[in-house]
Amino acid sequence: MNLSGFDFDESAKKIIGTLDNNGRIPHAIVIESKDKSKALAAAKFLSMYAVCISENRPCGVCAQCHKAEQAVHADIKYAYPEKKSKTYSIDQMRDIAKDAYICPNEANAKIYIFEEADNRLSVIAQNSFLKLLEEPPQNVYFILLCENAKRLLDTILSRCTVITLKSSTSFDETAVQNAKNIVNGILSSREYDLLLASNSLCDKEKADETLAAVKLILRDGMAVLSGADAVFDAALGKSLAARFTNGKLIEMIELTENAKIKITENININLLTTWLCGEYRRISWQR
Ligand SMILES: [Zn+2]
Numbered sequence: 001m002n003l004s005g006f007d008f009d010e011s012a013k014k015i016i017g018t019l020d021n022n023g024r025i026p027h028a029i030v031i032e033s034k035d036k037s038k039a040l041a042a043a044k045f046l047s048m049y050a051v052c053i054s055e056n057r058p059c060g061v062c063a064q065c066h067k068a069e070q071a072v073h074a075d076i077k078y079a080y081p082e083k084k085s086k087t088y089s090i091d092q093m094r095d096i097a098k099d100a101y102i103c104p105n106e107a108n109a110k111i112y113i114f115e116e117a118d119n120r121l122s123v124i125a126q127n128s129f130l131k132l133l134e135e136p137p138q139n140v141y142f143i144l145l146c147e148n149a150k151r152l153l154d155t156i157l158s159r160c161t162v163i164t165l166k167s168s169t170s171f172d173e174t175a176v177q178n179a180k181n182i183v184n185g186i187l188s189s190r191e192y193d194l195l196l197a198s199n200s201l202c203d204k205e206k207a208d209e210t211l212a213a214v215k216l217i218l219r220d221g222m223a224v225l226s227g228a229d230a231v232f233d234a235a236l237g238k239s240l241a242a243r244f245t246n247g248k249l250i251e252m253i254e255l256t257e258n259a260k261i262k263i264t265e266n267i268n269i270n271l272l273t274t275w276l277c278g279e280y281r282r283i284s285w286q287r
Helices: 011-017 036-051 063-069 088-101 122-135 174-186 191-202 205-224 236-245 244-265 269-285
Strands: 028-032 076-079 110-114 140-146 161-164
Touching: 011 161, 011 205, 028 036, 036 063, 036 110, 036 236, 076 088, 076 236, 088 122, 110 122, 174 191, 174 205, 174 236, 174 269, 191 269, 205 236, 205 244, 244 269
Parallel strands: 028 140, 028 161, 076 110, 110 140
Antiparallel strands: none
16 A cells, blocks of 8 residues: 555554555445544545556556546545435435446446445434445445444444544544633632643543643643744633743643553543642642
8 A cells, every 4th residue: 555645644644554455445444533634535545545557556646546536536436415415315325235236437446435424324324234335246345434433333333444543633622622721720820720620531531632632732832932823722822821931831741741641541530630730730830
């Protein structure tokens, strides 16, 4: 699989690379990502891989690759709900099932890409899809994009290879709000504010993302101090810069990173929160 020259970050390259099994990709793939454009780029890449005729696939320059990249390839179909509908109809799913058994037009493969599959595939539509996924026609590939794979039926997921691509820029909204509250807590003169804000870390699923966002906000403080623009939160970046030295911000970033690691080690979250708040306070108030 030729991933060089494609605009994926290293972790995405690694994950997409795992899909290559002796020159073939799995016939059914679920790509989960909060970043829709990233998931779509991966789906496009895989469709290029499936239709490319060069040795080093996808080459990115042959006619097949070009058409795949422009999303105009006759054998790569993007499924869209019919007008005014938010979901795929059963008729549409039936048409796709029929179409999948017709030979490709010009490539050696046929690919169906379903964007927002977790929103647009109703339970009935998913059930009608099962048989096709179980016994897919030769050289036919299905790629389902979604924000949250858990919203798809287990019976669908068990028939698919699921990959998760981390979004580099987009964070879960709740996690971002939690992070802002924590930074406001650090800035507050009342100890209670920070403790209260840190309570959101009890939501373990979001804790990792929350702390990642805290780190980015703290970095904004450093950016403002050095005369650069804040990238994540301009207002908080400014407040941090007005209050703390560069050294203190670095200390807090390292502390946050440590807390992130501790969460993956399954530490008691209440203890971790208490420790983290204490350390933030210590760093803020020490001379
Ligand atoms: Zn090519």
